[in-house]
Amino acid sequence: MVLAAGLGQRMRPLTDERPKPMIAVNGAPMIDQLLDRLAEAGVEEAVVNLHHHAGQLRRHLEGRTRPRILFSEEETLLDTGGGVARALPQLGEAPFFVANGDVVWLDGPDPALRRLAEAWDPETMDALLLLQPGSGAFGYEGPGDFRMDPAGRLTRRAERKLAPFVYAGLHILAPRLFEDAPEGAFSLNLLWDKAAAAGRLFGLRHEGAWYHVGTPQALAAVERELALELGGWRDDTNGG
Numbered sequence: 001m002v003l004a005a006g007l008g009q010r011m012r013p014l015t016d017e018r019p020k021p022m023i024a025v026n027g028a029p030m031i032d033q034l035l036d037r038l039a040e041a042g043v044e045e046a047v048v049n050l051h052h053h054a055g056q057l058r059r060h061l062e063g064r065t066r067p068r069i070l071f072s073e074e075e076t077l078l079d080t081g082g083g084v085a086r087a088l089p090q091l092g093e094a095p096f097f098v099a100n101g102d103v104v105w106l107d108g109p110d111p112a113l114r115r116l117a118e119a120w121d122p123e124t125m126d127a128l129l130l131l132q133p134g135s136g137a138f139g140y141e142g143p144g145d146f147r148m149d150p151a152g153r154l155t156r157r158a159e160r161k162l163a164p165f166v167y168a169g170l171h172i173l174a175p176r177l178f179e180d181a182p183e184g185a186f187s188l189n190l191l192w193d194k195a196a197a198a199g200r201l202f203g204l205r206h207e208g209a210w211y212h213v214g215t216p217q218a219l220a221a222v223e224r225e226l227a228l229e230l231g232g233w234r235d236d237t238n239g240g
Helices: 030-040 054-061 079-091 112-119 188-197 216-230
Strands: 045-050 068-073 096-100 127-133 146-148 154-156 165-173 201-205
Touching: 030 045, 030 054, 030 096, 030 112, 045 054, 045 079, 054 068, 068 079, 079 188, 112 127, 112 165, 112 201, 127 146, 127 188, 146 165, 146 201, 154 188, 154 201, 188 201
Parallel strands: 045 068, 127 201
Antiparallel strands: 096 165, 127 165, 146 154
């Protein structure tokens, strides 16, 4: 599931005429780079939700075959959880990746998506989140999201406290987590809290670089950093 329906308000004016996931980072739209990596990880089918500039994004993706694209159009924004819940009939009954359509990262020695898949344990997990250490999250200035114990179980950052890990925009969910979910719009945070209360919310530390692209100024900074890091980044062997 690729979350691509949001308004991208903090990226205005760049999102006045396009959806945020279609903004290019170092020469290629963020959503194309994500889909390339999903294909490389063996994903054959991806559901993309649509709302903001829905027709433009549909036209951009509808000819794609790796992965094959299904669309879930939202007349009214359903937030992250509601968007995934609406697409459940297309996603099937097995655990699935959920990815932000605007996530930008570099892999470490092993691809992050493969590491998530290999770490997934359906006996103990309802959700497995990729986490970036806040100290190494380029462009991120928040207080963090989670603490992680030695077994990988996650707890929320306490109010007015700092937490060492930031959600990196990629995770695996079990469909059973949506049982008794609300109707309409709701955040995936609600389901993460449900999993945490049952001791079934886990994290995996990202081994590579991760970039927060929230504003036009942040985009420019990420472009400069990637140019320095990779000397004009565009690695077509892994889509990143």
